[in-house]
Amino acid sequence: MNRHLATGSIMLIILLFITFLGPFLPMVDDSLTQQGARFTDAGIEVPPFPPSAQDPLGSDRDGRDVLSLLVAGSKETLLVIVTIVVIRFAVAAILGIGSYYSGLLKGFLSVWSQLFSFMPPVFFVIFFAGMPFIMFSEHRQLWLILAIALVEVGRTANMIRTSMIQSSKRPFFEAGIVTGCSNVTLFKAYFWPELRLMMLTSFVNDLGRTLFLIAQFAVIGVYLQNAFGSIRGGGVETMNNSFIWPSLLDNINQDVFSAEWVVLSTVGFITFTMVTFYLLSNGIRRFYEERYQQSI
């Protein structure tokens, strides 16, 4: 029994259910109404409201229901992380597979990954977000998604390259060359089966890691989505305007003292999603390993 795959799949189904059917649930307020004060028997309450029958996970500082916020943000959250990882793997596949065949790409990949090895991901993205041509760009969100995707392209491409080099050292690969396979057949029949498994598992794993990275940015106040707000007296500043999960960690330094339910629910959702992808990635690997061993 592959427990990892089974648990991971169940958790993924729950996640997809929350994402796509969540907005129709009765306790989810789809319009995200803000509430100033509430009059109860005990007197007047002001937001953030603690968890109650009305707000199962409490409310944020604007009186919006946290559960509704999380449900409303899940589609966007998943979209952002999938986009980042798809871009990363598309570029990494070209670089990784290409560098096996072309010396030029190999040199490029080596310079690229050495360059980025001197830049911790969080450092690079803060740095990049502060570049003058990014800061007030209309496409800022795209730029930052690209930056987060690219910062780990070197690692992924090297993984692909290493997998191919390892495959090429095996006896069965020599047999393929001796029988006169063309490069295309060699790739399709000899490299791809192993490469596919490696890419699939690390793709799923990267989804969780990317979510965590975005959460880290939110904690320090770097957002993917930005609106521009005018400052009185002539000026402009950037602010966050999306409901993506990590943006709920915006106020973490105060919330952790006075509205801990906001932090706990958000971190809970993020943790749940990360564990889902981690389990799935391990489960898929085991599934193929077991099948492969049975077929011998």
Add this chain to the structure above:
Amino acid sequence: MGRNIVKLILQWLFAFGLLFILLLLPREMEMETGASGEFVSAHYTYSAEAHVENVKSFFIPLFNGEGLGTDRYDRPLLGQAWEMIQRSLWLIIPAFFVSILLGIAKGVFDFQTRHGKRRVAGLQTTWLGLSLPDLFFIIMIQMTMMYLNVHGIVTGLKLYTHETIEAVVMNVIYLSIFPMFYLANITYAALSAEQGADYIRTARAKGVPAFKLLYIHMLRNGLAKIFVHTNTVVLYLLSNLFVIEYLTQYRGAAYYFKEYVAASQRIVDGQSLMVDVGAIIAFTLFFTLMILFAGLISQVARTFLLPHERGSSG
């Protein structure tokens, strides 16, 4: 070894140089405003002359012995930056050693308890530590501390500052969590890989006790594989440093790096507020140098530990 070290230093020069030039990009923007002065859009046009001028004006005070210039309160940036870097060093250096020592110890423990019920405490906890975000652990610890404080069990700790020892200790713990589990996993894998090797069988056949076998033979050979990852550990530490300094209001290099860069997200009267470029460059130098040192340590450790590299003179 020598060639690799020179190569590493050249790579560092290239990476830092690139960041340096990007940081000194001219920051003038054309703002488009509406009828009542509200923001409509901003356009950026690059001018090579302004860029060269920026680079020049960075080097002039440096050559005149004025350091990196002054901040908006006329305090010298160099001294300030150095003070913040020292604060961050108080976190990074202990966290580096703590995560390496505890990580290897945890990996050895996981290896010893890999069979039977005890793996719940060994492999399973490492698995949990790798799959959960460290933010989760940090918030749990923070809330526990707060609970203890509210109930009068542990009081009088100042944790949200850079000035007390307890704040430094807690931050070192927060920082080391993920790298520790990461290294535990690597150590376990390295030990498992040594398991079937011929020299282990020979040693066992000669009657070497299990304890000696693990610590003298396997770990010694495994260390080479573990030290390859010191680079990654430092990268994780530095990346996490930004989050942890921000989360605990620890005013170190990472905290101010982000603050100074974020200052550029406001434009008042058409002028970007990013004025402390000197300090940002000092911090960038510091972060990349830390990674360079980690690379050098990794390189030297490998040369002494890897059997086939030990013999070579290169």
